[in-house]
Amino acid sequence: MGKGGASIPDEEWERFLREAEAGTSGAPEEPSARARMVARRLRTESGRPQGWRTYQPARRRRGAGWYVVGLLVAVGLLAVALDPGRVVGWFGGGDGGKAPLAAESDRPSGPPADQGPAQLPTIEEPFRGSPADQWGNGAEGVHLPEARPTGWMSREQVAQALARTQEFLTGTNLNPGVLRGERPGNAIALINPHQRDVQDYLAAALRAPSRQSDPLLLFSRFTTTKVRLVGNVIKSRGRITYREGERGAVEVTADVTYVYPVVRAAAGSDEVARTIVRREIVMSWDNPAKVVTEPGTFSLVSYKVDTTNGGCDNSTGYFTPEFRAERAATGSGDGHEVDPYDRSKPMDTRMREAGEGECGTATRS
Numbered sequence: 001m002g003k004g005g006a007s008i009p010d011e012e013w014e015r016f017l018r019e020a021e022a023g024t025s026g027a028p029e030e031p032s033a034r035a036r037m038v039a040r041r042l043r044t045e046s047g048r049p050q051g052w053r054t055y056q057p058a059r060r061r062r063g064a065g066w067y068v069v070g071l072l073v074a075v076g077l078l079a080v081a082l083d084p085g086r087v088v089g090w091f092g093g094g095d096g097g098k099a100p101l102a103a104e105s106d107r108p109s110g111p112p113a114d115q116g117p118a119q120l121p122t123i124e125e126p127f128r129g130s131p132a133d134q135w136g137n138g139a140e141g142v143h144l145p146e147a148r149p150t151g152w153m154s155r156e157q158v159a160q161a162l163a164r165t166q167e168f169l170t171g172t173n174l175n176p177g178v179l180r181g182e183r184p185g186n187a188i189a190l191i192n193p194h195q196r197d198v199q200d201y202l203a204a205a206l207r208a209p210s211r212q213s214d215p216l217l218l219f220s221r222f223t224t225t226k227v228r229l230v231g232n233v234i235k236s237r238g239r240i241t242y243r244e245g246e247r248g249a250v251e252v253t254a255d256v257t258y259v260y261p262v263v264r265a266a267a268g269s270d271e272v273a274r275t276i277v278r279r280e281i282v283m284s285w286d287n288p289a290k291v292v293t294e295p296g297t298f299s300l301v302s303y304k305v306d307t308t309n310g311g312c313d314n315s316t317g318y319f320t321p322e323f324r325a326e327r328a329a330t331g332s333g334d335g336h337e338v339d340p341y342d343r344s345k346p347m348d349t350r351m352r353e354a355g356e357g358e359c360g361t362a363t364r365s
Contacts, residue, residue: 101134103143104239104343111342115364121272123230126261130274130365131341132235135259138174139166141236142256151248152287158242158250161285164190164296165240165252173220173258173279174234181221181318192299194292209317216319217305220258220277223318230261230272237343247290251301255280257343262321274365275321276308276340280347304347308340308362339363 112131119129127133135141144166147159171178171187178184188202205213215221222229238256245251257278263269282301286293293299311320336353340362345353 099134100136101237103136103141104237105143105145106239107346108344110344111339121261121274123263123270123272126230126233126272126274127235127259130259132237132259132274135235135237137233138236139170141238142166142169142254143239145239145241150242151244151250152289153250153285160296161250161252161298162240162242165254165283165298168283168298169254169256169281172218173236173256173277179220179222179229179260180224184219187219190297192286192293192297194294195299198300205317209315211315214315215317216307216310216314218281218303220260221318222260222262222275223316223320224265226265227262227273227321228265230263235259245284245301248287249291250285251282252285252298253280253282255343255347257341260319264323271323273309273321273323275310275319276362276365277310277319278306278340278343278347280304304351306340306347306350308338309365337361337363340365 115129115131115133121128121130127135144162147155147162149155150158153161168187168190171184171190175184175186178187183206188199191198191202193199201213202215202218205215205217209215236256236258238254240252240254242250242252255278257276260275260277261272262275263272281303283298284301285298288295291299307319309321311322314320338350338353338360341364
């Protein structure tokens with residue numbers, strides 16, 4: 001379990017389901033979610049994909065229209081990270097005695113400060129020269145709010161929902177097996193199985209990844225034959241918030257940036273590159289008296305992802321980071337410049353500013 005408070009006995013969750021089934025004013029209805037990953041077709045005229053792709057779901061209503069799950073999946077800025085330079089500092093770098101940043105309980109007012117003269121990351125200090133040097137390790141970098149009664153849930157139930165939300169984030173972005181390409185079974189088990197469109201999409205994405213069915217929209221994965229993670233630490237920074245949603249549901253939003261240092265898989269490789277992934281996921285912990293669900297699962301409302309140095313025009317189902325030689329060959333991108341560490345703007349704003357360029361350019365890695 002993640003942080004967040006007391007666990008809810010399964011008997012209590014089941015009690016809510018029994019009461020829902022016995023209700024006289026209307027049985028719970030299945031959640032409606034059209035997990036349509038591609039609403040914009042490829043440009044047939046040019047044969048080239050859009051570097052910025054914004055996916056708008058079909059909206060489907062059930063019964064009186066009590067529940068609409070809209071899916072807005074934005075694959076943002078598959079950016080080519082700039083070479084931070086060849087200056088290797090003999091002193092400083094790494095943590096360098098810097099105190100870790102306080103948790104991000106609210107949206108920051110601006111981007112992180114410049115780290116000074118560019119310093120290349122190393123095997124020993126993979127986050128050197130990066131704002132992530134002061135970020136939290138793994139799930140420690142994600143701020144978890146205090147639980148309070150909200151919607152249909154008591155304080156204890158909200159605490160349980162927050163803890164399971166954190167489990168999902170860990171299972172999709174930090175789990176070592178998932179990062180190596182293994183099936184994220186524990187994370188998928190937290191998604192409402194009655195969201196058939198979502199379940200069908202996930203099955204297709206993990207079985208045969210493609211531009212239309214891309215597991216990277218929800219899961220971080222690397223091809224171990226090409227790259228391997230450096231050390232055991234992944235840096236993260238972000239926050240979880242919640243509010244009352246439709247029909248008294250508890251709607252939880254997670255906005256988190258993850259930094260993955262990697263080297264080539266070949267033995268003896270020591271050039272470190274970083275893949276930076278920002279995800280915004282909105283999930284609905286539904287009232288079983290209103291929605292057909294299973295105890296301890298949530299319905300996906302929306303999710304967006306913005307990736308730097310994960311592969312431009314990548315449909316492999318795995319992040320494909322570039323190193324200096326590849327970046328020199330492919331150039332630095334032709335789109336909007338963006339700081340991948342800047343969390344001061346909402347994802348929607350950042351994507352609107354970027355426009356529809358093929359590949360954006362990261363101002364730092």
